[in-house]
Amino acid sequence: MRNTPTRRPTMRDVADRAGVSFKTVSRVVNEEGSVSPDLVERVGAAIRDLGYRPDGRARHLRQGASTGAIGFILVDVANPFFSSILRGIEEVARGHDTLVLAGSTDGLTDRQDQLVDAFVSRRVDGLIVVPSGSSVGALKTELERGTPIVFLDLEPEELVVDLVRSDHLGGARMATQHLLDHGHSDIAFIGDDPTIFSAGCRLDGFLAAMDAAGIDVPPHRIITGRHSSDTWRTIVADHLGAPNPPTAIFTAQNFITVGATHALHDLGLHQRIAQVGFDDIELADIVEPAITVVPQQPRELGRRAAEQLFRRIGGERDEPIRDIVESPIIVRGSGEIRPPSGRSGSNAATGRTRAARARSRG
């Protein structure tokens, strides 16, 4: 059953069997026409008999020929956010008869450089990259050489490049506004380390919405850092368990949302404190209350990045684009909890409106 690998048949083998020159085989394989019907048939039979498959490497060896493969460098395929992006890329690539090579960096810059090297040495037609860290490393050389590269989610510093990402700022503003609209004014922001670009945008969006509503956010209501879901669970529980907790929380990343939801349940506050999350979570609708979120649309991100990449591969030389993908809020319940009536619309606990501050100043 398990056969020892035999030498793969080549065009020459097919040609010998069909009694023609190997160039004729090439013509038949590529359906160039100009071959007499009986030869087409004889060659076709020989191809079937030998199980011949053309060698793509040799085919594309000539300078400038497409390899029909693109590379996707991401942080971790096991993370559904990235694997959904990959799926979107694949869908577009399929339409261009192109395969996708994917590699995870785990956020390590040198691993990213290794992947760039591996992809480039295979002469992929282009790259889609979710950068790990702000360093561009090996990517810069390739950009300068003219290799089509589209950046996803994060943009490298000091380089003007094609970029596709979610509207972190707008989404965060929308999430915050949603809580404001439901009567909250004392809202805690719980997010990732704001030196991470997307996390910084989300904090800015939160602050912008609060500012527009004339609400001053006290510093202790802004909680940021890099932690695991479990650590966030403790941190959020501590914050909510302290005196004068906020009436609502905006959890600006999926791990944080999970940790915070645990914390709310731990404290029995899940029906009392409102929550809106950034990033959708599988099963967010199974929890009680189901979690209101501003999702990202990873598959759409992947599709758009791939479309832009194929435009570049196709030879388009326009100015670099920035494609910012917006997402509508998904209302599920947790974000529509209203604050206790005594505090509704006021800033009793900690927040003060700018008007109030102005009064006390003046």
Place this chain on the structure above:
Amino acid sequence: MRNTPTRRPTMRDVADRAGVSFKTVSRVVNEEGSVSPDLVERVGAAIRDLGYRPDGRARHLRQGASTGAIGFILVDVANPFFSSILRGIEEVARGHDTLVLAGSTDGLTDRQDQLVDAFVSRRVDGLIVVPSGSSVGALKTELERGTPIVFLDLEPEELVVDLVRSDHLGGARMATQHLLDHGHSDIAFIGDDPTIFSAGCRLDGFLAAMDAAGIDVPPHRIITGRHSSDTWRTIVADHLGAPNPPTAIFTAQNFITVGATHALHDLGLHQRIAQVGFDDIELADIVEPAITVVPQQPRELGRRAAEQLFRRIGGERDEPIRDIVESPIIVRGSGEIRPPSGRSGSNAATGRTRAARARSRG
């Protein structure tokens, strides 16, 4: 900023610049030694100046050379089960300096054949395949030719091949036994269409455990089919809402577990009816009660499949293996709910022990 793609420098370009023959460049690139130090330096400088990167396709063009790439054919990368497998494969591949090409079939046989073709024409060193349907199609030719192929999750009919999969039967038996151990005897099996191999195994495991406990399972307690999570929600709600519901359910697939959990919550029975699921679910621990499951270990499946594949690529010619991966049960709460005391240990509602049946017969 965006440069027009320039011709990629080749060994000859490097050679011209360094004033040596291109063969010497080849020797420097491959660190063959036997090159005088000053030439090594001159060539190295030329390589850096030109940004030269060897062309992997040309390098591996010779018959028998490895391409340093393997193909992974799966159903859908966006499904975390498959993307975790991919991650496991990638981890092993990384250790072999190999890249992974992945393609989704969406369960379509012709898409699978297209992918096989695309991978083979790129001369991947081997394939890992989660077959779509039972048809082998284009895979058979490759197997006969000796291409290393490892099958994952599902094995093709009538072929003896390397196979890595979860222990569906053992896992289902364990899940059922867990419910039996907690005093249940009236347990409903809710699973995928049993003509799907893995689903059939799980049903067999359920029946085996029930049989070993001497319990006769009435036919209406076995609910199977191919449905979406939402449809399952309705189906399960109907079953549990009818008179004499079971005291426990075994939901034998992740979509079904999600649908059933919804149904339990819809009916307010989530604290009264026990549930054990097959396949782990993200956030299964956030629901109340958290869901007890027998997980699969997709990353481990991927790792083992890749390890076997690299053994084959390395030239191993032993008999095909079957690597059945077991998983321990994850106890979280939903599976430890005990039946109402009046029914504990009895078969009052629908099930009857074999002993009881024997008595009424004799």
Place this chain on the structure above:
DNA sequence: GTGGATCTTGACAACGTTGTCAACCCCGCG
């Protein structure tokens, strides 16, 4: 000084394909 061994270097043929060009065949027309 000469012979041989060793070390360095380069010329050239693979590898499997496609592009280019020339040769050939057959036909119809002058």
Place this chain on the structure above:
DNA sequence: CGCGGGGTTGACAACGTTGTCAAGATCCAC
């Protein structure tokens, strides 16, 4: 009957690399 033209076919050179082998250069020993 000869000539031109279209349609087939094949020889050969790329493509960018590695493997093979031979040509020089260098060095040591006799």
